[in-house]
Amino acid sequence: MMKLYGFNTINTLKVVMLLQETNEEFEFIPVNIRTGEQHHPDFRAVNPAGQVPVLSDGTLHQSESNSILFSLAKKTSWGLVDDPNRYDELLAWLFYQASTQGPHFGQIEHWSGFAEKPNPAALARHREIANRSIAYLNNQLTDKQYFCGETYTIADIALFPWLNIHDHLGLSLEGAENLSGWLQRVRNRPATSKARAFLNPSSFY
Ligand SMILES: N[C@@H](CCC(=O)N[C@@H](CS)C(=O)NCC(=O)O)C(=O)O
Structure with a gap:
């Protein structure tokens, strides 16, 4: 199952909106960016940039919310343009x-x-x-x-x-x-x- 590393943030919300549209199952892993969890070495191993959201399929850890939207849309054939x-x-x-x-x-x-x-x-x-x-x-x-x-x-x-x-x-x-x-x-x-x-x-x- 995909893992979404995120927090109560604008960029995380984008990804959750798409996951809900496509009914994809995901495990949510909160990274509390207010207490500095984004700087923890365990999270830096997932995203060296130290930012959420990150969507991971276990092998590929994808960051940048709009790039995640694009990849997920291609994968699910949902949310791209018809024309x-x-x-x-x-x-x-x-x-x-x-x-x-x-x-x-x-x-x-x-x-x-x-x-x-x-x-x-x-x-x-x-x-x-x-x-x-x-x-x-x-x-x-x-x-x-x-x-x-x-x-x-x-x-x-x-x-x-x-x-x-x-x-x-x-x-x-x-x-x-x-x-x-x-x-x-x-x-x-x-x-x-x-x-x-x-x-x-x-x-x-
Ligand atoms: N361009 C990135 C921006 C990500 C971003 O700014 N994440 C913020 C929360 S929405 C963050 O993790 N901030 C923690 C920090 O920079 O220390 C995206 O669209 O995903």
């Missing part, structure tokens, strides 16, 4: 999430909750970029239900967890009706409910 012409679009969303949404939303979490010394300029900067991201994502959903068209894919799973906690980050979806509708559609999925009941991250730390 091969949209394949590059799907990859672009995974990269966008990992390189833009994740870092900026994550920094808001840091500067509004975890940083020892406040830094209002940093917080304002990351909020500004996050608000731009919200407007961009809302616009992208003008004529479609999901980010890659009419089919729910791993692009939606990757983008969901940070948007799911926009309130907690002090971000508003007011006026972003397309994105609010999408958020509700994803929240309404039985697999999303199960994943959120299993993990309910309000922070990535």
Whole structure:
């Protein structure tokens, strides 16, 4: 059985959402990143980068949540695009999430909750970029239900967890009706409910 090393975090939630969609069995191994378990040599042997999530089949320990989503989607034939012409679009969303949404939303979490010394300029900067991201994502959903068209894919799973906690980050979806509708559609999925009941991250730390 696959092992998922994770914690109550945004990136772990993505993987649990996909595992619930595909009904894959997995053993969950909590790695408490707040008490430093990610630095323990036993865990470093699994992921030398010292981060969760990691999905392991016993031989291969795969890290990087979006890469895990992609591999698992290929393995289960679930959550990729139906139209091969949209394949590059799907990859672009995974990269966008990992390189833009994740870092900026994550920094808001840091500067509004975890940083020892406040830094209002940093917080304002990351909020500004996050608000731009919200407007961009809302616009992208003008004529479609999901980010890659009419089919729910791993692009939606990757983008969901940070948007799911926009309130907690002090971000508003007011006026972003397309994105609010999408958020509700994803929240309404039985697999999303199960994943959120299993993990309910309000922070990535
Ligand atoms: N790009 C990685 C980021 C993973 C990441 O930032 N993990 C955080 C929790 S969500 C972590 O393990 N932090 C502990 C640390 O860096 O010490 C992914 O998408 O999986």
